[in-house]
Amino acid sequence: MKIISAINFKGGVGKTTITWLLAKFLAVKNQKNVLVVDIDSQMCLTLAVHFDEEKGRFKKDFESWYLQHIKNKKTFLDALESFEKGKGNFLDYPISASMIYKMSEKLHFIPSTDDMYWLESDISNRDRVKSFVKVFLNKLEHTTNFDYDYVFFDCPAYFNALTHSVLSNSDLIIIPVNPDVFASTDINEMLEGLSRRIQPLPPAKIGVVMNKAKTMRDVYLTPESKKFLKDAKQAKTSIEHRGISIEVFDSCIPEKGDIKKAMPTEKFPQEFEECFSSLWSKLKGLVE
């Protein structure tokens, strides 16, 4: 079971989009067993996949499952709070089908809840929260019938004890960047800050992916996007001096208005197949 997370403290760069489409690519196109966990209090992924915009409510099947999930206190946050209040290095809390929503045989999902907003102010034992993800994954892998090849975490654009826990237990951290001046400065500053807080960083491999790349005739990067990709590669050099190993990929995800529509569909969108296939062939080398 490999753990993959996406992080960038810059909002709107595509953490949620890439996490979800990559997870769906592996489940639908590669027949992998995949779990995706939304740990963002803004619930963007939970909404993008399960919310019916026309009707202004969650899709029927999901809605009834979700209401029970919250009512029966089976959310990821409930598990975390139970662990935080407990003792010992194990999770005395069931991981069952009422916690994990089966979207298909291969693709499973743990939604977020808006209570996640209060996580930072409600927790009293920050160190226990930091060790939660390790204990959770250990229980998931060794004591349940769920047999995942990959577990993805959709992280928020901020850093808290739970993000700390996710990042320090990831095999691969994807950093999406956009073709702008922050593409290079942001990753440098973020990784420098993270490496001071998560010791040792990285336990994971780190892959930088340019998202919303501007292309010509859907194929070539525009000179401007090329320049920002080059800047990101230069940032990699200065980060590596600090002992952090990082790859900046040439395979970019183009800016395409249709990507939002591709989120809730069961199928993997054909128009993104080539770029996700090429991206995965690079990421796979880092994670395996």
Ligand SMILES: Nc1ncnc2c1ncn2[C@@H]1O[C@H](COP(=O)(O)OP(=O)(O)OP(=O)(O)O)[C@@H](O)[C@H]1O
């Ligand atoms: N390649 C793309 N082409 C066009 N639009 C995109 C692309 N990637 C993401 N978007 C759009 O950009 C917006 C932000 O994307 P997304 O929610 O994935 O970013 P995020 O980094 O997860 O944001 P947040 O920091 O709020 O969690 C969304 O409306 C999404 O549909």
Ligand SMILES: [Mg+2]
């Ligand atoms: Mg997001």
